[in-house]
Amino acid sequence: NVRGAIRVARRAGRPLEVLGGYRLNLKMGFRLTLDPNARFHGMVDDAGKAAILGRAAGLLFPVRWHEPFGIAVIEAMYFGLPVFAT
Numbered sequence: 001n002v003r004g005a006i007r008v009a010r011r012a013g014r015p016l017e018v019l020g021g022y023r024l025n026l027k028m029g030f031r032l033t034l035d036p037n038a039r040f041h042g043m044v045d046d047a048g049k050a051a052i053l054g055r056a057a058g059l060l061f062p063v064r065w066h067e068p069f070g071i072a073v074i075e076a077m078y079f080g081l082p083v084f085a086t
């Protein structure tokens with residue numbers, strides 16, 4: 001739900017860093033996100049994730065599917081970030 005996360009970040013007046021996703025997504029049909037407020041990093045390693053989460057204000061996690069575990073939420077809480085999820 002990248003669109004939902006972009007809407008929330010825009011309303012909060014904050015930029016959005018998207019980890020694990022790409023601006024162009026062909027796996028689920030043609031999806032192109034042109035919003036300049038969103039910066040896509042693709043798949044990141046542990047050091048890259050730590051650097052981004054270390055300077056983040058919080059984690060937006062507006063998933064629209066059944067999330068069986070939620071490792072991203074646990075990682076954000078490890079860094080002391082507030083989590084905003086559905």
